[in-house]
Structure formats: C-alpha cells, structure tokens
Ligand code: SF4
C-alpha cells in the first residue's frame with residue numbers, strides 16, 4: 001500500500017505551482033456556508049505537502065468530485081482522484097462520520113455534506129434513491145417485483161417491442 005507522500009506524488013499534488021486556479025473554479029464556496037480556504041483544493045494540497053498526513057477532520061469531505069479543478073490545473077494535479085482514494089483510506093482507519101453508506105450493504109456512497117446538499121437541492125423525496133448503492137437499489141426493485149404475484153400483469157419486454165418493429 002502506498003503512503004501519503006507516494007499518493008500525493010501519484011496524483012500530481014507535488015507538481016502544484018500554487019496558481020490558485022482550482023480555488024477560483026471550485027464550486028464548494030458557493031455550495032457550503034462553512035467553506036474556508038483550508039477546505040479548498042489548494043488549501044488541502046498545501047496542508048498535505050507541509051504535513052504529509054491524511055487529514056482526519058472534515059476538510060477532505062467538501063469536494064463535490066466535479067473535476068473542474070483537474071480540467072483547469074496547468075500542472076496536471078488530479079485532486080478529485082486523490083480525494084476519492086484518500087477518503088477510502090480514512091474510512092478504512094475507522095473514521096466514518098463524514099461519509100454516507102448504503103443502508104443495505106454498508107458500502108461507502110458519498111460524503112455526508114454532498115448528500116445533504118443534494119437532498120436540499122432535489123428534495124427529501126430523493127432520500128430513498130440516495131441511501132442505497134446501485135446494486136442494493138436493483139435488488140430492492142427486484143424484491144418489489146417478487147412481491148407482485150406472477151402473471152398478474154404483463155408488459156411487453158424490450159425484446160418483444162423490438163420484434164414488433166421488425
Ligand atoms: S490549479 Fe493546480 S497548480 Fe494551480 S493551485 Fe490548483 S492544484 Fe495547484
């Protein structure tokens with residue numbers, strides 16, 4: 001397993017030229033009231049380069065994984081990809097309070113902050129969709145179908161619809 005310095009190297013954090021373009025483009029300042037420079041991409045990178053530890057506070061959990069910073073970075077820093085791996089590391093050390101997890105199988109889904117933002121933006125009725133991973137959602141739909149008595153209704157399958165057009 002890589003250490004944090006190797007991870008920073010792998011995702012180009014050490015190439016950062018401190019231009020600040022990522023901070024300017026990053027949407028988290030518009031999305032979260034508790035935004036500060038420390039949780040911006042450049043803020044997190046700076047901290048890790050000075051003190052090569054994965055932050056165990058919430059600073060790495062604001063990123064919305066939009067990847068705009070990577071698109072704009074002149075040095076090739078892949079901050080979004082770094083954050084995704086670093087979050088998994090943090091979870092594996094037992095720090096789980098900043099993540100949300102599939103209610104059925106427990107797999108990591110998104111940061112809590114991102115989940116709250118999406119719920120507020122799209123409405124609480126999205127909760128059911130957001131709290132399950134794709135596999136468990138599929139299984140849940142399968143379970144619902146199972147409860148419907150076989151033969152009660154029939155739909156044309158995509159295959160038979162294709163046949164209709166031939
Ligand atoms: S855009 Fe790239 S080089 Fe510029 S501060 Fe951000 S990470 Fe560093």
Ligand code: SF4
Nearest residue numbers: 026063064066067069
């Ligand atoms: S990937 Fe994360 S850090 Fe980069 S611009 Fe998007 S929200 Fe900001």
